[in-house]
Amino acid sequence: MDIRRMLAGRLRTHERQDPLPLWTPWGEALKTGDARPQLTHPHPQFARESWGSLNGWWDCAFVPSPGGAAPECTAAAPTTFSQRIRVPFSPEALLSGVGRQLKPDELLWYRRAFDAPSLEPGERLLLHFDAVDYACACYANGRLAGTHAGGYLPFSFDVTDLLAPGEKNELALCVRDPSDTEPHPRGKQLLQCGTIWYTAQSGIWQDVWWERVPENRVEELLVDANPDAGDVSVAVRVSRPGEELRVSLLSSDGAVVARGVATATETSVSVRIPVAEPHLWSPEDPYLYGLRIEYGTDEVTSYCAFRTVSIEPDSAGVPRFCLNHQPLFLRGVLDQGYWSDGLLSAPSVDALAADIGAARDLGFNMLRKHIKIEQDRWYWLCDRLGMLVWQDMVSGGTAPYDMWQVNQKPTLSRFACEHFRDDIPSHQVRLSSADPAFQQEWTRDCEDAVRYLRNHPCIVTWGLFNEGWGQFNARDAVNRVRAIDPTRPIDATSGWYDQGCGDYASEHNYFRRLRVPQGLRGSSRAFVISEFGGLTWHVEGHSSFLEPYGYAGFESLEEWRRAVRSLLDEAAALEAKGLAGYVYTQLSDVEEETNGLLSFDRRVNKLLP
Structure with a gap:
């Protein structure tokens, strides 16, 4: 064990100074008005022609919370809105134009006017929020449109009967965010942030948009393009049965390849379309x-894309990750999805594409999206660019975590992790997951995230729990996810506290020599090093904080580059010994963490000369 690195990387609490203002190139363009307008549909996998963005400047106001968990029941709208906020950036982010924290004992109100589009008979108007952290109540012209709780998934309200089409209408949104004062899923956000915990953000942080839809319409879509069966199955949930469902499969240039038709006698209807010799999707050819x-x-x-993902034995009987039934060594990098000027919100689609391109240019074929559900356009870009994705679920639980249990003990002793069950109530207390309401919420969010993202071909693995943070009943979680999506492997417990379930033995190794365990031949689970690295280099003028945090420091940039490349080569060499893949920590710096391959403002690629 490298004691020096372990001590350098110990998690600590300390008085943190305010971050320095640090702008990405895309955020700077947005700030100065030189950014290109957002033209792509917020959900390219489920797009209609008639939609409009409600991003931009809204009025906002911070008011004391009168108490209670439901803002729609406990507060009236303020009489004055004294500030403006740029949606979809949270008030804590530079790009919001606000620059202050929403506290757990406050409410944040948003307000804006907009022209509702004219509707034809039988049409409805939906108001979409792609993510609001955490609980909110929406009002249209002073009347309640609906409420929602949960900070990472999209939702919508039918506001047809509350608006006056063709006229000015007022929208208002009241937000409450307890952050880590309550055990809801929150990811890396912490009010007292520092080291590996990042600025807690709140409110609207993904797109807001309207959509004009027929009253009788498609509401949900499940696509299974199966090259083994030689067909694509399209299952649809509709609002009302009785109509004919017509599905056309198109080539990349828009020509019709095949068609299928079925009549919806119930609200669920499916069409199966045979496809002879389908064009397979891969990182080299993302068709x-x-x-x-x-x-x-x-x-x-x-x-859709035709591809299969599976864990299969190689010629020596060692389990491997396989794409289209061919072993593929996973060269992954951890992607936190944080930005210096937007926090959880990327400043533009071009910024998202640049991150994916940078990872590919550095030799990685996979991004592990860490403890965050990204905006839908990011998965669309990965689909188009051929970047594989390991998708984490959002962690939560009672704060603060017991760092001895989830960090220090596992670091010191692997044996301590091997026989620690997560279905025992006393153990769940130590893993911060004993609250029944939290377990129910995490399970709901996990299942909803899989349903939301399952049509994206880039996603090749679901990651459920990370390092024991809020971990509970991993075996049950695997079964629930498998029931929704039997087509993808599952990493049940990334890091430690393995319960012997899922499709990977998934280890984090920051402070020991990288190794592959004995006895992989004949196993049903592939072995992956799902986190390692974390080597630190602080780039002066490109960090939010003057004091860096990471697992090892270096005397020069060249020394850091040699160490990173050596460690990556060491991991790659383990493929011959049975390693199925790795995830290097990490793609970019984040706040105090300066262990990224890119600087936090994305202006410096540290690994390239």
Whole structure:
């Protein structure tokens, strides 16, 4: 064990200074008005023509919370809105124009006017929020449209009967965010942030948009493009049965490849379309087929890809990750999805594409999206660019975590992790997951995240729990996810506290020599090093904080580069000994952490000369 690195990387609490203002190139363009307008649909996998963005400047006001957990029941709208906020950036982010924390004992109100589009008979207007942290109540012209709780998944309200089409209408949103004062799923956010914990953000942090839809319409889409079966199955949930469902499969240039038709006698209907010799999707050739789904007067465009992902034995009987039944060594990098000027919100689609491109240019074929559900356009870019994704679920639980239990003890002793069950109530207390309400919420969010993202071909693994943070009943979680999506492998417990379930033995190794355990031949689970590295280099003028945090420091940039490349080569060499893949920590610096390959403002690629 490298004691020096372990001591350098110990988690600590300390008085943190305010971050320095640090702008990405895309955030700076948005701030100065030179950014390109957002033209892509917020959900390219489920797109209709008639939609409009509600991003931009809204009025806002911070008011004391009168108490209680439901803002719609406990507060009236303020009479004055004294500030403006740029949506979809949280008030804690530079790009919001606000620059202050929403506290657990406050409410944040948003307000804006907009022209509702004119509706034809039988049409409805939906108001979409792609993510609001954490609980909110939405009002249209002073009347309640609906409420939602949960900080990472999209939701919508039918506001047709509350608006006056063709006229100015007022929208208002009241937000409450307890952050880590309550055990809800929150990811890396912490009010007292520092080291590996980042600025807690709140409010609207993904797109807000309206959509004009037919009353009788497609509401949900499940696509299974199966090259082994030689067909694509499109299952659709509709608002009302009785219409004909027509599905067209399109080539990349828009030509019709095949069609299928079925009549919806119930609210669920499916169409199976045979496809001879489908064009397979891979990182080298990310071929996407288009889909056109028509139901009555409703038309939705989408896409799909033919590919399989599985864990299969190689010729020596060692389990490997396989894409299209061929072993593929996973060269991954940890992607936190934080930005110096937008926090959890990327400043633009171009910024998202730049991160993916930088990872690919550095030789990685996989991104582990860490403890965050990203905006839908990010997965669309990965689908188009051929970047594989390991998708984590969002962690939570009672704060603060017992760092001896989830960090120090596992670091010192692997044996201590091997026989620690997560289905025992006293153990769940030590893993901060004993609250029944938290368990129910995490399970709901996990299942909803899988349903939301399962059509994206880039996602090749679901990651459920990380380092024991809020971990409980991992075996049950695996079974629940498998029931929703039997097509992808599952990393049940990344790091430690392995319960012998899922499709990977998944180890974190920051302070010991990298190794592959004995006895992999004949196992049903592939072995991956799902986190390692964390080598630190602080780039002067490109960090939010003057004092860096990481697992090892170096005398020069060249020394750091040699160490990173050597460690990556060491991990790659273990493929011959049975390693199925790795995840290097990490893609970019984040706040105090300066162990990224890119600087936090994305202006410096540290690994390239």
